[in-house]
Amino acid sequence: MTVDAQIVKKRMGTLRNVPTLPGVFERVISLMEGSSAGVKEVADIISSDQALSARILRVVNSVFYGFPRRISNIRHALVILGFDVVRGLILSTAVFDMMRSGGFISLWKHSLGCATAAGIIAQKTNASSPEEVSIAALLHDIGKVIIKIELPEESSRIDHVLAEKQLSTYEAEGEILGFNHTAVGNWLCQEWHLPDKLADPITHHHTPNLSRIAFLPTAVVHVADALVRGIGFGYAGDDFVPQIDREAWEALDISDALLEEIIKEMDHKLDYAEEFVSGDSSEI
Amino acid sequence: MKLARPVINESGVILLDAGAVLTEEVIAQLSDLGVELIRIEGEPRDAVEAEKSLDQQIADLQARFSRVEKDPLMNKIKGILLQRLREKVKGE
Numbered sequence: 284m285t286v287d288a289q290i291v292k293k294r295m296g297t298l299r300n301v302p303t304l305p306g307v308f309e310r311v312i313s314l315m316e317g318s319s320a321g322v323k324e325v326a327d328i329i330s331s332d333q334a335l336s337a338r339i340l341r342v343v344n345s346v347f348y349g350f351p352r353r354i355s356n357i358r359h360a361l362v363i364l365g366f367d368v369v370r371g372l373i374l375s376t377a378v379f380d381m382m383r384s385g386g387f388i389s390l391w392k393h394s395l396g397c398a399t400a401a402g403i404i405a406q407k408t409n410a411s412s413p414e415e416v417s418i419a420a421l422l423h424d425i426g427k428v429i430i431k432i433e434l435p436e437e438s439s440r441i442d443h444v445l446a447e448k449q450l451s452t453y454e455a456e457g458e459i460l461g462f463n464h465t466a467v468g469n470w471l472c473q474e475w476h477l478p479d480k481l482a483d484p485i486t487h488h489h490t491p492n493l494s495r496i497a498f499l500p501t502a503v504v505h506v507a508d509a510l511v512r513g514i515g516f517g518y519a520g521d522d523f524v525p526q527i528d529r530e531a532w533e534a535l536d537i538s539d540a541l542l543e544e545i546i547k548e549m550d551h552k553l554d555y556a557e558e559f560v561s562g563d564s565s566e567i
Numbered sequence: 568m569k570l571a572r573p574v575i576n577e578s579g580v581i582l583l584d585a586g587a588v589l590t591e592e593v594i595a596q597l598s599d600l601g602v603e604l605i606r607i608e609g610e611p612r613d614a615v616e617a618e619k620s621l622d623q624q625i626a627d628l629q630a631r632f633s634r635v636e637k638d639p640l641m642n643k644i645k646g647i648l649l650q651r652l653r654e655k656v657k658g659e
Binding site: 514524542558 | 572573575585627628630631632633634635638640641643644645647648651655
């Protein structure tokens with residue numbers, strides 16, 4: 284365990300409990316971890332919570348806009364997207380609830396934009412599964428929400444130092460807390476038993492060169508984050524586009540023409556994501 | 568009059584795609600389906616963005632890239648985004 288992880292674990296260990304997840308999540312996890320889990324069983328459990336199912340489908344169809352086939356029910360989602368993605372989707376609805384009730388709609392918009400961008404990049408570079416990487420991108424800033432909610436005093440100091448010194452959120456967190464939202468995200472991934480392919484991009488989206496397990500998906504989320512901030516879709520906590528890591532960029536092998544194509548498609552799909560955000564802020 | 572954005576139901580399924588022509592019949596059907604808000608072409612997409620002039624949007628974009636302006640890759644990305652911003656405004 285790194286020093287960062289130890290500090291976070293100690294700091295977060297003082298919280299009363301891990302952020303709550305939909306009750307159905309625990310049942311789905313234990314079922315999926317069993318060797319005999321079948322699509323029907325898992326689908327039945329998720330579908331038993333109608334509100335959750337509706338919201339999962341809403342997130343599915345916003346993140347995977349442009350998917351060859353529209354996804355109309357949970358069983359369909361499980362067959363097409365796989366257990367890990369659906370697990371991530373259940374989590375995403377919980378994360379969205381946290382973002383919405385905490386008043387972080389702009390961060391949700393940034394996350395949704397990042398998921399859209401990551402899906403496009405993954406699809407055009409064949410770097411990783413577009414669905415999995417989209418979910419990782421949707422969850423990549425979860426640590427920021429936890430810091431805002433659980434550490435309000437430090438959080439306002441972060442905002443203060445960020446404005447005063449013109450720092451990025453990542454830098455300001457380091458200065459005030461001694462660790463960053465990525466370390467909190469990593470802690471949460473462990474608590475929630477997320478697979479490495481989701482946990483690694485969440486943990487290393489600012490430092491893809493440190494990713495040892497899922498480098499390409501991490502590189503995709505890293506680049507998607509920078510592009511979405513460049514476009515100015517949503518708000519990730521500060522006004523600055525982060526530097527793209529050279530190694531991550533080269534690994535994705537994005538030519539100038541492909542970059543233009545990616546940005547063009549982002550423009551189009553973000554318009555669609557925008558519709559969901561404006562609906563989400565009032566409807567769900 | 569054309570639809571600027573797709574109309575989406577609660578499950579995220581598209582009921583009517585962007586670009587569809589809004590005849591009286593179509594509007595009545597949407598109304599029957601309980602659709603209360605649609606966006607038509609030519610309507611400002613975002614009140615705040617719409618109020619921003621091109622110059623302001625360019626200044627915002629420059630500010631977002633201010634910490635990475637010396638990097639050739641980041642400059643390339645900024646260049647593409649600037650160009651698209653200008654094209655979008657021209658197209659409206």
